[in-house]
Amino acid sequence: MAAVGTLNDEALKRKERLKALREKRNVQNDNTDQDEPGNSTTEKERLPRPTFRSYKPEHDSLKEQAKPAAQASDITMSIKDQLDAGKTDHVVSEVDLDKLAPRKPDWDLKRDVSKKLEKLERRTQRAIAELIRERLKASQEDLASMVSVGAEQNRMEAGDED
Template identity: 70%
Template sequence: MAAVGTLSDEALKRKERLKAMRDKHAAPQNDVDMQYETEKAELKERLPKPTFRSYKPGSEKLKDHSMDTIKPSDVTDIIKDQIDAGKTEHVVSEVDLNNLAPRKPDWDLKRDVSKKLEKLERRTQRAIAELIRERLKASQDDLAYVVMGEGVGREVDDDD
């Protein structure tokens, strides 16, 4: 019989240990549940409440969050002030015409081309001088005779 008593005692001890283990595991779950509930409540407090400006909710719970309709304010005084401010005449004593007059549309083209035009002008003068020399050589007239002929004509004119 001793064996039977010892077995029942061991069964009771085992039941107590299991119960203690269940209680031990169950307690943190309750703490976790409590933490979850507190976090949930904090989250609800942190979340913004919806405000309905142009929407009229059908639910009674949401009607507390809706805003009252606002009538637009009268802006005629503000507009009149702005119009009056625009009507004032500003008198300027000095006017710089160089700043007011627009530049010619091609002023930048002339500025960029001016250097090239100077080179072309020099080349043109040289080419004209060469052409004159070639004509004189082609006519086989002596340069001195041509100069003398012009000089003779001047003397005749001077005698008059």
Template identity: 60%
Template sequence: MADVGNLGNEALKRKERLKALRAKKQKRSAHNDDGEHEDSSEKEQLPKPIFRSYKPKSEVLKEGSLPRIKPEDVSEKVKDQLESAKTDHSIDEVDLTNLAPRKPDWDLKRDVAKKLEKLERRTQRAIAELIRERLKASKEDFANVINAASVTENQVDEDD
């Protein structure tokens, strides 16, 4: 119930503000009626029209029209452009590698190259780890295994 009382007070305040605004507006209109008119001052402030393509028939409006503009001679500019187009461009400067078509899967290889590098590193690590495990399992000396591997490589080279 307290809200209803507050709403009533707010409504009364709003009515008072509106009355004050109306009174203020009436004072302004009364002042303008006694002295200068608003309409005449607004007419003086309006800009005068400028006619670019319209030809007014009224003598009063003809003052605001712009004089006709003659088109500029562009024949010299056209001649200059034609002369610049006649110059011979050497074909020797063209790089044929840029003109050659690329393979249809070049973009796929480019995108996959980074991933392949990572996989290659992981593969090398895994191979090295497997070799270490085999060596530990066989419990042989590392030097003997390396010597045996180099001996087999030499034999393969001699056979070729």
């Protein structure tokens, strides 16, 4: 409950400070008006004056502040100049067919995957070489006999396919 009392006290202090600031500002405004005797501005002159662009006021005193209607400019000459500039006298004689031909829909995928495929190709070649070495060690035979066995198998497979 003590908090409510302190809040009320704070609010009263704030009100007093604001009141003092207002009085100080009013005193300063009065001093500036008295210091400048040539400045006899009234409240009407301080307010901004409206300018009427698309509205035509009915009251006589406001008609002075209305702006005249804008006149449309003639654009036919500028359009003719633009049309003349757009006409070309030269005709393209050579057309690069590579630029006109549409690309395959998967060209970007092939481009992005090509680096990865190169790595995989190298790894595949290494793995094949290792397998051949392991087979040679396992059979303890020379390379010529293994090649001849592989060639015979290829011939048999080719004969089965025919």
